Amino acid sequence: MLVDFEQIQKAKAGDDAAFNQVVTAYRKRILGTIARLIGRPEDVEDVAQEVFLRLYYSLDQLRTPEVFEPWLYRLTVNASYDYLRKQRRRNESRMSDLSEQQVMMADAAAGGKASGEDHRRKQVKELVESLLGAVSEQDRILLTLKEVEGLSLKELEKIYSVNENALKVRLFRARQRVLNAFEATRVTTNKPAGRKD
């Protein structure tokens, strides 16, 4: 917990200063999570504000301060998902470029001509984001929370309010799809003759 239970109780009781402290404490973490979930830096702050806005108006529904963090994560996931749903049409149009993008990434990786740390980071980012495009938005979010955010199954269970086994199955399937896409990319990269044009 980044804040005391007492702070959360105060914020819940309508103390604006306490709410400000809660926002300040969790802001960075929530911004980071949203950045990884939506993949559009220019909209991260907007979605984060939506999360804290929802937090402000639903804080009175929080039963105990102990469940605050999973609950805040759930608000974050829901707000990110709502954002992605709004952007779906746009995403779909971007998806049509996916295979070409994957090939470009693979070609660049095969050429072994990384020109600096920034370039490599950018490549990794684009590759992972394109691989995550192989699964649905919901599974993409779930996989990001597990593999990138490093949340445990127990934490995910609280966020999604589903049992661990159902989560395991869903995660396994999502990971398999990503793995298949990754394998396909690697095969393309390792083609001995190389691609012409």
Added chain:
Amino acid sequence: MDQFNDELNDLFASYKASLPDVEASANFMPELWRRIEGRQSILLRIKRLTQVFLAAAAAISIVFVSLLSVPAFTRPDGSGSYIEVLADAYPTETLASHGILPREATEANTK
């Protein structure tokens, strides 16, 4: 497959490391409070509209109830008893002409 699994794990780890920390802009908190207050004013407006609507509905209901209840309290004019009112409405002559009462009774009354 295991090899790809490990590579994918490494890729996720590199991805996490490659993402820069996101810092909130200076405008983050003021903008958040502006949105909170904006939502509050909308909720307040809805609450007021609901109150006005409820008050108007209650007033209309009271008016209808009073309109419906007024005729029930109105009494027919006249200060006599039921028998007197009945006798006024049906004079003895009329009843005799219809054969309900004998003629003698009418004449006795007129004397």
